[in-house]
Amino acid sequence: MTTLHVVSVSGGKDSTATLLLALDKVPRNQIMAIFCDTGNEIPVTHAYLDILEQHLGITIHRLTADFSTEIMTKRSFVARDRRNRREYRTAPVFDAHGQPAPKRDGRGRIVMRTVKRDGVMVQEPVQKTRKVGGGHRVRWSNKAKRRALAVLHPTGNPFLDLCLWKGRFPSRMTQFCTEELKRNMAVEFQLKLIDQGFSVVSWQGIRRGESPNRRNAKKSERIGPRLWTFRPLVDWTAQQTVDFVRRQACPLNPLYSQGQSRVGCVCINSGKMDLAQIAFRYPEEIARLAEWELQVSDASKRGYSTFMCDSDSRTDGRAIFADLNIHARVRWAKGDNGTMDLFDQLDVPVCASAYGLCE
Ligand code: SF4
Known part of the structure; x- marks a missing residue:
């Protein structure tokens, strides 16, 4: 070979x-x-x-x-975009003692994630966040679409x-x-x-x-x-x-x-x-x-x-x-x-x- x-x-x-x-x-x-x-x-x-x-x-x-x-796919996506979801800025949530509050799933269990710390993969809780402000529309506006x-x-x-x-x-x-x-x-x-x-x-x-x-x-x-x-x-x-x-x-x-x-x-x-x-x-x-x-x-x-x-x-x-x-x-x-x-x-x-x- x-x-x-x-x-x-x-x-x-x-x-x-x-x-x-x-x-x-x-x-x-x-x-x-x-x-x-x-x-x-x-x-x-x-x-x-x-x-x-x-x-x-x-x-x-x-x-x-x-x-x-990819460009042609994006063209048709932009032209047809009708999403009505909003996106928000978020801020971390802390408990009464100033410690990061953990995020919980629908059953109350703490959500964990895997991260690398000092070269070692470890599991740690995901911090809870809250929405800030009124958010903005995810959808492309008609003006942005035309542009x-x-x-x-x-x-x-x-x-x-x-x-x-x-x-x-x-x-x-x-x-x-x-x-x-x-x-x-x-x-x-x-x-x-x-x-x-x-x-x-x-x-x-x-x-x-x-x-x-x-x-x-x-x-x-x-x-x-x-x-x-x-x-x-x-x-x-x-x-x-x-x-x-x-x-x-x-x-x-x-x-x-x-x-x-x-x-x-x-x-x-x-x-x-x-x-x-x-x-x-x-x-x-x-x-x-x-x-x-x-x-x-x-x-x-x-x-x-x-x-x-x-x-x-x-x-x-x-x-x-x-x-x-x-x-x-x-x-x-x-x-x-x-x-x-x-x-x-x-x-x-x-x-x-x-x-x-x-x-
Ligand atoms: S712009 Fe800089 S980082 Fe990007 S491909 Fe060129 S040399 Fe690499």
């Missing part, structure tokens, strides 16, 4: 290093490089993938998600179509973009290979130091029948990865030299410096996101959605949109509150990389 080694390439340094390691250890005819195209990448990344293909003499398979069925039905058409761009379908942009708490645009696509690709009779090793450029979520990442794991993951970089630092790629005389994504700490998508989690860099060098990407914000807002039942910082405790959608839209976020990144103007710092023709990419 042939084993295929599927390497997920994102255009970033970690996945490039992983691909180089795979090419060093595994026969070329057993390697399949894949790139999940989110439709939200800066075009430089696509150009970089072309260069990488030429430099390494390989083909990188582009995978693109399609949400046209949404005008924009709910597949555009062919996976990121935009995903947000139109969900009626919102992803956020740090609900990061459905990674799952829908990258993970699901890669898994689907690998399952098809397994169905064709191959065993699959999925090479992933994940480092434990990247984020707290990844601090326990295993170097290798069996995921299912004939499917394993292999993460050769788990112990590496970011600088080690960059140094390794450079020692192999392999090009890196030019976005690093432009000061980006993360490359690929224009990310919903971008920090101040990354956002300021994008706005400075690629203003057309900011214009694209501003246009997307209008479209996704129209597809949203509440009438607004912003690319970054989607949640806000206020109820005035217009005020929230005015404060959090992408142009406002760019102003925040520039530091127009008088603290710092990053654009002044950027207006110099030098390498801005944090990894010392300039000689």
Whole structure:
């Protein structure tokens, strides 16, 4: 039985290093490089993938998600929505001693739930809650229906179509973009290979130091029948990865030299410096996101959605949109509150990389 080694390439340094390691250890005819195209990448990344293909003499398979069925299903749901239920904000209930009051079912029994505490799964009572305020209708209003039905058409761009379908942009708490645009696509690709009779090793450029979520990442794991993951970089630092790629005389994504700490998508989690860099060098990407914000807002039942910082405790959608839209976020990144103007710092023709990419 042939084993295929599927390497997920994102255009970033970690996945490039992983691909180089795979090419060093595994026969070329057993390697399949894949790139999940989110439709939200800066075009430089696509150009970089072309260069990488030429430099390494390989083909990188582009995978693109399609949400046209989901959008059409949502269209008919919105058009036919006649629900008359109301939704309420809730507040926790405490007993006379200030202790959380437990929720009880119809027979008076305490409702329990399973949660993870310090890495151990435990059972604990669910706290009782009470309704606050008059609530609001769950149903789409006729005005919101008209607005949404005008924009709910597949555009062919996976990121935009995903947000139109969900009626919102992803956020740090609900990061459905990674799952829908990258993970699901890669898994689907690998399952098809397994169905064709191959065993699959999925090479992933994940480092434990990247984020707290990844601090326990295993170097290798069996995921299912004939499917394993292999993460050769788990112990590496970011600088080690960059140094390794450079020692192999392999090009890196030019976005690093432009000061980006993360490359690929224009990310919903971008920090101040990354956002300021994008706005400075690629203003057309900011214009694209501003246009997307209008479209996704129209597809949203509440009438607004912003690319970054989607949640806000206020109820005035217009005020929230005015404060959090992408142009406002760019102003925040520039530091127009008088603290710092990053654009002044950027207006110099030098390498801005944090990894010392300039000689
Ligand atoms: S988390 Fe950021 S990089 Fe990942 S898919 Fe979402 S927007 Fe793109």
